[in-house]
Amino acid sequence: MSEPITASEAKEILDTLKSMQSDIQTLTIEIKVTQAQLKSLDDKVDELRDRQRDTDKRLWSFIVALILLLTGGLVKLTLFDKV
Secondary structure (H helix, E strand, C coil): CCCCCCHHHHHHHHHHHHHHHHHHHHHHHHHHHHHHHHHHHHHHHHHHHHHHHHHHHHHHHHHHHHHHHHHHHHHHHHHCCCC
């Protein structure tokens, strides 16, 4: 069934496990750093989205005001023009 392992084999297995644990800890730290970078990038995208939304609102307000001004001018010229 199972053979007993020698001390050198046990030490080799233990060293391998410690090395793997160290690699896992390093990867965990890298993942946390990457998550922080992604969160920062997501926050920047949200901020840009809000800025763009505000810019769009101002642009549409300007367009509507311009259309109303032109419409008012045309109505004044056509209905109230005393030439």
